[in-house]
Amino acid sequence: MDEAVEHLVRQAQRGDARAFSALIARYERSVLAVAYSAAGDSDRAADAAQEAFLRAWRKLETLKEPQCFGNWLLGIARNVALDAGRKLRRQPTEPLADQQVPIAADPLVGMHQREQSDRIAAALQQLDDLSRSAVVLRYYENLSSREIGQLIGLSPAAVDMRLMRARQQLKEFLGDDQPPSNSSDKGSVGVRML
Amino acid sequence: MNDTDNKIDILISRHLGKQLDRHVGRAQRAFLAEVSQKRAWSIPRYWAAAAVLLIAATLAGVFALKNLFTAPTRDETQIVGVPKSQPQPLMPIAQTVSWQTMDDGTVMMNGDVPVRQLRRQVVERIKWYDPERKTTVELHRPQEQVMLIGYW
Numbered sequence: 001m002d003e004a005v006e007h008l009v010r011q012a013q014r015g016d017a018r019a020f021s022a023l024i025a026r027y028e029r030s031v032l033a034v035a036y037s038a039a040g041d042s043d044r045a046a047d048a049a050q051e052a053f054l055r056a057w058r059k060l061e062t063l064k065e066p067q068c069f070g071n072w073l074l075g076i077a078r079n080v081a082l083d084a085g086r087k088l089r090r091q092p093t094e095p096l097a098d099q100q101v102p103i104a105a106d107p108l109v110g111m112h113q114r115e116q117s118d119r120i121a122a123a124l125q126q127l128d129d130l131s132r133s134a135v136v137l138r139y140y141e142n143l144s145s146r147e148i149g150q151l152i153g154l155s156p157a158a159v160d161m162r163l164m165r166a167r168q169q170l171k172e173f174l175g176d177d178q179p180p181s182n183s184s185d186k187g188s189v190g191v192r193m194l
Numbered sequence: 195m196n197d198t199d200n201k202i203d204i205l206i207s208r209h210l211g212k213q214l215d216r217h218v219g220r221a222q223r224a225f226l227a228e229v230s231q232k233r234a235w236s237i238p239r240y241w242a243a244a245a246v247l248l249i250a251a252t253l254a255g256v257f258a259l260k261n262l263f264t265a266p267t268r269d270e271t272q273i274v275g276v277p278k279s280q281p282q283p284l285m286p287i288a289q290t291v292s293w294q295t296m297d298d299g300t301v302m303m304n305g306d307v308p309v310r311q312l313r314r315q316v317v318e319r320i321k322w323y324d325p326e327r328k329t330t331v332e333l334h335r336p337q338e339q340v341m342l343i344g345y346w
Contacts, residue, residue, distance in 0.1 A: 017225075017226075017229045020225065021222060021225060021226065024221055024222045024225055025222065028218055028219075028221050028222065029214070029218060031221070032214045032217055032218065033210070033214065036210070036213065036214055042213035042214055042216075042217060043217075045214065045217070046214075046217035046220055046221075049217070049220070049221050050220055050221045050224045052221075053221045053224070053225055054224065054225065054228060057225065057228075116205075116209075117209055117212070117213070120205060120206060120209040121209075121213075124206075135206065136210060139203065139206045139207045139210050140207070140210035140211065140214055167199060167202060167203075170202055170206065171198060171199070171202050174202065174205065
């Protein structure tokens with residue numbers, strides 16, 4: 001963790017909300033990534049991320065080592081997301097339809113995008129927790145192996161190994177599902193698949 | 195890394211971006227809302243504390259002024275409010291107020307304004323019995339009020 005972050009953490013520990021706000025901006029994507037890898041659903045991940053930041057703010061003074069803030073925060077996010085998942089299993093709910101497909105898009109394209117999204121989500125769920133976190137942090141946050149290792153408590157080499165195995169597993173699971181050559185929002189994505 | 199790996203990478207990156215990007219900023223908004231809510235609660239508390247202090251200071255000032263101006267008469271009333279340490283306090287017997295109003299007729303105010311002058315004389319009498327000395331104590335407090343009635 002760089003010194004600027006450590007400084008922000010110390011300021012936030014003195015009650016400086018602006019410093020904590022800067023920390024949110026710095027870590028929000030990582031927290032979302034870890035929460036998503038634990039929850040397996042983007043809406044629950046967003047809820048967990050929001051809750052994790054609020055808990056971190058309230059408990060910030062208990063953090064003895066400001067240099068461990070990122071690790072500490074992601075631990076909170078993971079726990080919140082896992083708790084939410086456990087609660088959900090006790091009280092199952094029916095998820096609402098995904099709102100991502102543009103209204104004007106071709107229905108076939110929308111359906112394909114939905115299917116593809118479900119397949120990738122399912123593929124990610126096949127991975128173990130740490131590998132999934134590593135994959136999401138790499139592909140969403142574009143973090144280096146060293147940074148990922150610092151955040152999830154693994155050596156860079158272990159991160160590389162997990163990423164390599166995870167990619168292999170994903171490739172096997174997704175089979176010949178190909179990404180489109182142009183933007184997925186244009187509407188010509190999945191017709192080939194169907 | 196071969197072409198398939200690249201395609202998988204793109205697929206997953208796109209999927210994650212689509213899933214998570216729409217939620218970026220939500221935690222920030224929630225945090226700011228919580229902080230501002232706490233501030234909103236704390237500001238009225240400060241104001242309430244300030245108001246209480248102001249009221250307390252005002253009351254203290256009023257009592258201080260009252261004591262300052264009523265100090266001479268307090269000696270008289272202390273006769274009634276006998277300290278508990280006295281074994282046999284004075285016993286109030288009677289309190290009477292008598293008055294008379296006299297019409298002095300028309301007088302000139304400031305030399306050129308005719309006004310009607312009324313004088314009201316009041317005598318307040320308070321009687322106590324002092325059991326220690328076995329005597330009666332009587333206090334007379336005469337007052338005179340002058341009223342000027344003008345017609346304009």
